[in-house]
Amino acid sequence: MQQNLRIPGPTPIPPRVAEALARPMINHRGPEFAAILARVTERLQRFFQTSQPVLGFPASGSGAMEAAIVNCFSPGDPVLAVSIGVFGNRLASVAQTFGLAVTRMDVSWGQAADPEAVAARLAALPTVKGVLLTHNETSTGVTNDLAALAAAIRRARPDALIVVDAVSSLGCVDLRMDDWDLDVVFTASQKGWMVPPGLAMIAASPRAWAAVERATLPRFYWDFRAVKKSLDKGQTPYTPPVNVYFGLDVALDMMLAEGRDTIFARHQRVADLTRARARALGLTLFADPAHASNTVTAINVPDGVDGKALTKALREREGVIVGGGQDRLEGTIIRIGHLGYVHEPDITSCMDALERQLAALGHRVPVPAAES
Amino acid sequence: MQQNLRIPGPTPIPPRVAEALARPMINHRGPEFAAILARVTERLQRFFQTSQPVLGFPASGSGAMEAAIVNCFSPGDPVLAVSIGVFGNRLASVAQTFGLAVTRMDVSWGQAADPEAVAARLAALPTVKGVLLTHNETSTGVTNDLAALAAAIRRARPDALIVVDAVSSLGCVDLRMDDWDLDVVFTASQKGWMVPPGLAMIAASPRAWAAVERATLPRFYWDFRAVKKSLDKGQTPYTPPVNVYFGLDVALDMMLAEGRDTIFARHQRVADLTRARARALGLTLFADPAHASNTVTAINVPDGVDGKALTKALREREGVIVGGGQDRLEGTIIRIGHLGYVHEPDITSCMDALERQLAALGHRVPVPAAES
Numbered sequence: 001m002q003q004n005l006r007i008p009g010p011t012p013i014p015p016r017v018a019e020a021l022a023r024p025m026i027n028h029r030g031p032e033f034a035a036i037l038a039r040v041t042e043r044l045q046r047f048f049q050t051s052q053p054v055l056g057f058p059a060s061g062s063g064a065m066e067a068a069i070v071n072c073f074s075p076g077d078p079v080l081a082v083s084i085g086v087f088g089n090r091l092a093s094v095a096q097t098f099g100l101a102v103t104r105m106d107v108s109w110g111q112a113a114d115p116e117a118v119a120a121r122l123a124a125l126p127t128v129k130g131v132l133l134t135h136n137e138t139s140t141g142v143t144n145d146l147a148a149l150a151a152a153i154r155r156a157r158p159d160a161l162i163v164v165d166a167v168s169s170l171g172c173v174d175l176r177m178d179d180w181d182l183d184v185v186f187t188a189s190q191k192g193w194m195v196p197p198g199l200a201m202i203a204a205s206p207r208a209w210a211a212v213e214r215a216t217l218p219r220f221y222w223d224f225r226a227v228k229k230s231l232d233k234g235q236t237p238y239t240p241p242v243n244v245y246f247g248l249d250v251a252l253d254m255m256l257a258e259g260r261d262t263i264f265a266r267h268q269r270v271a272d273l274t275r276a277r278a279r280a281l282g283l284t285l286f287a288d289p290a291h292a293s294n295t296v297t298a299i300n301v302p303d304g305v306d307g308k309a310l311t312k313a314l315r316e317r318e319g320v321i322v323g324g325g326q327d328r329l330e331g332t333i334i335r336i337g338h339l340g341y342v343h344e345p346d347i348t349s350c351m352d353a354l355e356r357q358l359a360a361l362g363h364r365v366p367v368p369a370a371e372s
Numbered sequence: 373m374q375q376n377l378r379i380p381g382p383t384p385i386p387p388r389v390a391e392a393l394a395r396p397m398i399n400h401r402g403p404e405f406a407a408i409l410a411r412v413t414e415r416l417q418r419f420f421q422t423s424q425p426v427l428g429f430p431a432s433g434s435g436a437m438e439a440a441i442v443n444c445f446s447p448g449d450p451v452l453a454v455s456i457g458v459f460g461n462r463l464a465s466v467a468q469t470f471g472l473a474v475t476r477m478d479v480s481w482g483q484a485a486d487p488e489a490v491a492a493r494l495a496a497l498p499t500v501k502g503v504l505l506t507h508n509e510t511s512t513g514v515t516n517d518l519a520a521l522a523a524a525i526r527r528a529r530p531d532a533l534i535v536v537d538a539v540s541s542l543g544c545v546d547l548r549m550d551d552w553d554l555d556v557v558f559t560a561s562q563k564g565w566m567v568p569p570g571l572a573m574i575a576a577s578p579r580a581w582a583a584v585e586r587a588t589l590p591r592f593y594w595d596f597r598a599v600k601k602s603l604d605k606g607q608t609p610y611t612p613p614v615n616v617y618f619g620l621d622v623a624l625d626m627m628l629a630e631g632r633d634t635i636f637a638r639h640q641r642v643a644d645l646t647r648a649r650a651r652a653l654g655l656t657l658f659a660d661p662a663h664a665s666n667t668v669t670a671i672n673v674p675d676g677v678d679g680k681a682l683t684k685a686l687r688e689r690e691g692v693i694v695g696g697g698q699d700r701l702e703g704t705i706i707r708i709g710h711l712g713y714v715h716e717p718d719i720t721s722c723m724d725a726l727e728r729q730l731a732a733l734g735h736r737v738p739v740p741a742a743e744s
Contacts, residue, residue, distance in 0.1 A: 003396060010397045010614055018394040021615060024375060025382045025568060027693045058570055059593070060430045060610040066593045097592045190611055196397065198430055198570040198613035220469045221431070221438045238432035239562055241570035241613065242382055243393060321399045 001319035006350045008138045008168055008296035008323055008337035010190035010197050013247070014254065017194055017341075020246040028242055034234030036249050041231065043252040047170060047260065048185055048203050050177040055227040057200045058241045061167040061188035064200035065094045067222035068163050068184045072130065072208055074216040075099035079130040080121060082113045082149075086139035086326045091132050091165055098217055103128075109329070110298075112144045112291035115152035122156040129211075130161035130183075136169035139326045141287040141298035141335060143169065150180045161208055167191055170201075171255065172267045172295045172339045183208040192295065194254070194341045195247035199240075267294040270338040270347050277351035281358060282366045286333050295339035298325075300332065305361050307331040313360065318353035373691035378722045380510045380540055380668035380695055380709035382562035382569050385619070386626065389566055389713075392618040400614055406606030408621050413603065415624040419542060419632065420557060420575050422549040427599040429572045430613045433539040433560035436572035437466045439594035440535050440556045444502065444580055446588040447471035451502040452493060454485045454521075458511035458698045463504045463537055470589055475500075481701070482670075484516045484663035487524035494528040501583075502533035502555075508541035511698045513659040513670035513707060515545065522552045533580055539563055542573075543627065544639045544667045544711045555580040564667065566626070566712045567619035571612075639666040642710040642719050649723035653730060654738045658705050667711035670697075672704065677733050679703040685732065690725035 005012050013021070026032050037056075044054040057063055069091075073079065078101040081092035095102045105121050107113050113133070122128060131153050136143045150162055161183040166175055170185070171192030177185050183205040190197035204212065204224060212224050226237040255263060271294040275285060278299050286298035301307040307324060308331055314320040323335035338347060359365055377384050385393070398404050409428075416426040429435055445451065450473040453464035467474045477493050479485050485505070494500060503525050508515045522534055533555040538547055542557070543564030549557050555577040562569035576584065576596060584596050598609040627635060643666040647657060650671050658670035673679040679696060680703055686692040695707035710719060731737055 003398070005397055005399065007399050007401075010400060010611060013394075013397050018396075022385075022390040022394040024390075025377055025385050025562075026375070027377065027379050027695075028382060028569070029379075029695075030687070030693060058430065058432045058435065060612070062610040063430065063593050094592050098590050188611070190397075190614075196613065196615040197400070197611040198616065218470050220466045221435050238434040239382065239560070239569040240432075241568065241616075242562075243568040243615070244570065244613075315402070321402060323399075323401075 004320045004346060004350055006320060006322050006336050006338070006346070008335055008339065011194065011337060011340035013196065014194055014251070014341045016254065017247045017250050020250040021196065021243050023243070023246050025242060028240055029235055033242065033245070036245050037231070037234055037236070040245060040248050040252060043256060044201060048177045049175065049179065050203050052203045052205060053228060053231055054201050054203045055224060055231065056236065056240060057202065057222065057227065058198060058238065059200040060197060061186070061200055062090065064186035064188065064202050065091050065165065067200070067202055067224070068186060069094050069098050069100065070217040070219040070222050071224045072161055072163070072184060072211045072215055073098070073100050076101055077129040078103065078125060078127050079132055080105060080125055080128055081132040082118055083107065084111065084113055084134055084140060084142055084144065085109050085137035087137055087165055087167070088134040091134065095132060109140050110142060110286050111288050112142050113149060115145065115148040118149060119152040119156040122153065128157055128160050130163055132163045133165065135164050135166040135175060136173070136293050136295055138168045138296055139329065141293045141296045142291045143173065143293045144291070146175065147180050150182055154181055161211055168295050168339060172263065174264055177203060189244050189248060192339050193248060194251040195244050199244045199248065266343070267339065270342050270344060271295070271297065273344055273347045274336055274338055274351065277347070281355055295337070297336045297338065298333045299336065301334060302358070302363050305358065305363050307334060310334060310357060310361060313357040314353055318357060320350050320353040376692045376718060376722055378692060378694050378708050378710070378718070380707055380711065383566060383709060383712035385568065386566055386623070386713045388626065389619045389622050392622040393568065393615050395615070395618050397614060400611055401607055405614065405617070408617050409603070409606055409608070412617060412620050412624060415628060416573055420549045421547065421551065422575050424575045424577060425600060425603055426573050426575045427596060427603065428608065428612060429574065429594065429599065430570060430610065431572040432569060433558070433572055434462065436558035436560065436574050437463050437537065439572070439574055439596070440558060441466050441470050441472065442589040442591040442594050443596045444533055444535070444556060444583045444587055445470070445472050448473055449501040450475065450497060450499050451504055452477060452497055452500055453504040454490055455479065456483065456485055456506060456512060456514055456516065457481050457509035459509055459537055459539070460506040463506065467504060481512050482514060482658050483660050484514050485521060487517065487520040490521060491524040491528040494525060500529055500532050502535055504535045505537065507536050507538040507547060508545065508665050508667055510540040510668055511701065513665045513668045514663050515541065515665045516663070518547065519552050522554055526553055533583055540667050540711060544635065546636055549575060561616050561620060564711050565620060566623040567616050571616045571620065638715070639711065642714050642716060643667070643669065645716055645719045646708055646710055646723065649719070653727055667709070669708045669710065670705045671708065673706060674730070674735050677730065677735050679706060682706060682729060682733060685729040686725055690729060692722050692725040
């Protein structure tokens with residue numbers, strides 16, 4: 001059975017990208033890889049909307065979290081970790097693991113962080129060195145208003161580093177690193193980029209680069225400076241995930257051909273379609289509608305339906321793979337990913353399958369009103 | 373021009389593996405990936421020759437170095453770093469970066485470490501917590517006698533952790549983790565495993581697992597315990613490089629079908645052929661012949677020939693990609709990789725090309741004696 005992979009990453013690979021993944025291996029220190037690395041870096045900058053180099057690490061998105069923390073901070077540094085879900089908690093945990101003095105600001109799951117509330121917390125933290133944010137929280141389907149948050153933080157603490165987990169937003173929704181004055185922004189290949197997992201991508205502002213020089217946490221593999229130094233020579237300090245770069249080179253061709261704003265509009269359309277179909281099935285959405293994500297939709301499992309049975313039925317009977325709830329949301333929500341290589345028919349067939357399997361599990365689907 | 377990729381990694385990908393790399397993406401938390409992970413882990417154990425689980429990290433081999441250090445040691449721990457080249461130096465540097473008290477034992481490049489000399493150094497280090505070793509030094513083409521080294525270390529310091537960089541040896545030459553009583557052994561996907569870079573693999577002995585519990589260096593991404601806990605549930609803590617696993621699943625099929633000893637014998641044959649052809653061209657080998665590697669051969673660039681011009685001519689005129697010298701060997705040696713998916717014809721065509729390009733650069737190749 002052909003699968004409709006509708007988890008919020010890893011995401012489906014377009015055929016042209018899949019072909020590139022199978023290309024013959026090359027020397028990662030030769031001119032061919034140097035050309036790919038230069039092309040990829042320059043085009044990633046257009047999506048990060050930054051003039052700073054985008055650094056690649058062979059790693060998952062969680063590796064990028066660790067890279068952000070160990071490059072920019074020292075033990076004992078006070079930071080505010082604004083968490084709106086599982087991945088916000090993870091970033092806070094990384095900071096705690098490395099000895100930062102973490103003040104946690106936990107927002108109710110399903111809600112976005114309120115910029116004024118964040119500014120108010122910062123007012124009580126005069127020595128804060130950084131604020132850790134999630135742009136799009138994959139576990140709850142909520143997108144923070146990053147521009148407003150960054151502006152509020154900058155007003156409250158002009159010198160604080162704004163660290164942004166953009167793993168499941170970048171390339172899909174607007175993120176203006178330089179305009180919004182963000183300091184560290186990272187993403188991962190298996191989300192909006194239409195390539196397999198294995199490459200974490202991260203950019204740092206001049207303010208962050210200055211912090212890298214001052215920070216005292218030990219770092220080897222994650223050292224921004226080593227990657228930057230190699231990048232200037234068309235290389236990477238350690239063997240890069242060459243075939244992910246093959247794929248990303250093609251995927252970025254496709255993305256530039258489609259156009260950044262067109263991609264963002266497509267993500268808006270498929271998200272709107274997902275939400276509309278869910279509501280038409282009499283389902284409620286987990287996320288505050290004002291901040292519902294354009295890359296992943298969390299749907300409450302209706303009363304009387306077993307969430308695990310639902311995802312299993314979708315997988316086994318329909319070939320539709322959706323995400324379950326994570327952590328304390330296990331069994332209570334399903335998550336439908338709509339990022340990267342996704343178009344309306346992918347969502348229509350997913351929601352048709354959901355309709356059938358909900359019915360099979362006893363959910364009473366409202367009868368659509370007859371057209372008049 | 374078809375390339376003959378003869379660097380010591382990344383290595384060529386067999387067609388069946390390349391096909392697998394392009395397979396449709398799957399859910400990394402679903403039953404299909406769990407089955408792949410279980411199969412891959414069990415078969416990797418046969419090559420590590422260990423009953424311990426082999427842990428996968430989305431990373432390069434240098435990531436595995438960092439993982440080994442931060443899991444097993446605490447700041448100030450005395451360790452002996454036995455270096456026979458660039459990668460031995462790198463492992464020592466990682467240990468220093470994380471605050472270990474590193475005693476360096478630098479062996480002349482081209483030579484192997486002498487077990488009795490290592491034991492003698494350990495006699496002067498009564499509190500040593502670990503010994504860092506390289507099995508096969510990719511930069512010099514030397515293979516240490518790991519069994520003898522481990523035995524000598526164990527006699528001198530029964531409780532010291534023996535940490536082994538087996539990045540460019542495992543899967544190609546014999547390494548008996550349990551029999552030789554090694555504590556941490558790691559490798560990387562782009563070497564003997566015939567798949568692209570992006571997956572580091574690492575196993576720990578019961579002695580090392582006990583050290584993991586005591587060690588105080590902070591760790592998040594590299595935490596052995598997190599990977600082990602997820603592995604027991606058929607998962608990984610962070611998104612794995614799914615398509616490298618697709619490839620590795622097929623590559624391990626091929627490796628088991630060929631047989632471990634047959635693979636080791638093939639590496640011996642292609643290495644012997646490489647060395648014999650080099651000598652027949654009047655060239656000298658960089659490595660001590662008693663410890664010449666079966667996975668990479670370092671050849672001294674002959675007097676009067678420009679090493680960089682030679683690698684460029686091989687690349688541009690012959691499509692043969694060889695490695696240059698690293699660090700202080702830059703320009704003075706070339707390195708021919710013969711590991712993973714390599715057979716005699718690959719070496720014959722490489723050495724034919726080397727013969728032609730050396731001649732073109734003015735090297736006088738000895739005339740073979742007429743057959744009698």
